[in-house]
Amino acid sequence: MLVRADQPERDDAADLLRAMIAERELGPGDRLPAERHLIDLLGIGRSALRKALDQLERDGLIWRHVGKGTFVSHAAGDETGIDPFAGIGAHLTPYRMMRARITIEPAMAREAAMNASRDALARIRTTLARQRAAASWTEYERQDDQFHRDIAAAADNALLLALFDSLNRVRREVAWGSVTRTTTRPPEDHSSFGEHEAIAAAIEAREQDAAHDAMRRHLKSVAARLFGDP
Numbered sequence: 001m002l003v004r005a006d007q008p009e010r011d012d013a014a015d016l017l018r019a020m021i022a023e024r025e026l027g028p029g030d031r032l033p034a035e036r037h038l039i040d041l042l043g044i045g046r047s048a049l050r051k052a053l054d055q056l057e058r059d060g061l062i063w064r065h066v067g068k069g070t071f072v073s074h075a076a077g078d079e080t081g082i083d084p085f086a087g088i089g090a091h092l093t094p095y096r097m098m099r100a101r102i103t104i105e106p107a108m109a110r111e112a113a114m115n116a117s118r119d120a121l122a123r124i125r126t127t128l129a130r131q132r133a134a135a136s137w138t139e140y141e142r143q144d145d146q147f148h149r150d151i152a153a154a155a156d157n158a159l160l161l162a163l164f165d166s167l168n169r170v171r172r173e174v175a176w177g178s179v180t181r182t183t184t185r186p187p188e189d190h191s192s193f194g195e196h197e198a199i200a201a202a203i204e205a206r207e208q209d210a211a212h213d214a215m216r217r218h219l220k221s222v223a224a225r226l227f228g229d230p
Helices: 013-023 035-042 046-058 094-115 118-133 137-154 158-173 191-204 208-227
Strands: 062-065 069-072
Touching: 013 035, 013 046, 035 046, 046 062, 046 158, 062 158, 094 137, 094 158, 094 191, 094 208, 118 137, 118 191, 137 158, 137 191, 191 208
Parallel strands: none
Antiparallel strands: 062 069
16 A cells, blocks of 8 residues: 655655556556545645656656646556667767757747647746746756756647657766856856747747747757857
8 A cells, every 4th residue: 555644754756656656557548646636645745746747757657738637658667668768878979969959859849839738838938937037057957958848848749748858868868078157047148048038939929930940049059159069
């Protein structure tokens, strides 16, 4: 039987959720209980549950469809189904990683401009505001990562979102080396702020080509800062 709220505080909500999926033997395509039921079942708060769901989605264990629910991507503990891209990052240069992003993410931005729901657009705007308010580079980079994932999710295509998550996991495996920062947080004129705004505005306006081009320009700008890429 799944242990609930009386567990030690060190227990992680994501681990509780994984245990529930394994205990119920939920497999690919099975839908998770509604959030309100999970809160009662796991004995955790709404905020903790949503963070756990976000974590499992990033890990590729679940995927979510607005209006339909949350679904299992692969069986818990099935290491053969977690990520077919595992280990690729160890054999990939940062430059080639960026070229892959430049190839793939603009197409996701185009799809987001076509399919983004009102809620998806609101999430993108919330993340943009959190970027601006970030008190450190670490927090900014976390919100930057979330911004790009918000766009992939806004495309409303489970396969594209799974591809983005796999791409992102590969990116974390790549040996990027250290980056020298001269400030404690991004300056007000940090170029990515304006580039992100242009992407969001194009998606909101349903301008598919503009969203594609804005994302491409942004990623090429990042590549230029990192590698001097034209």
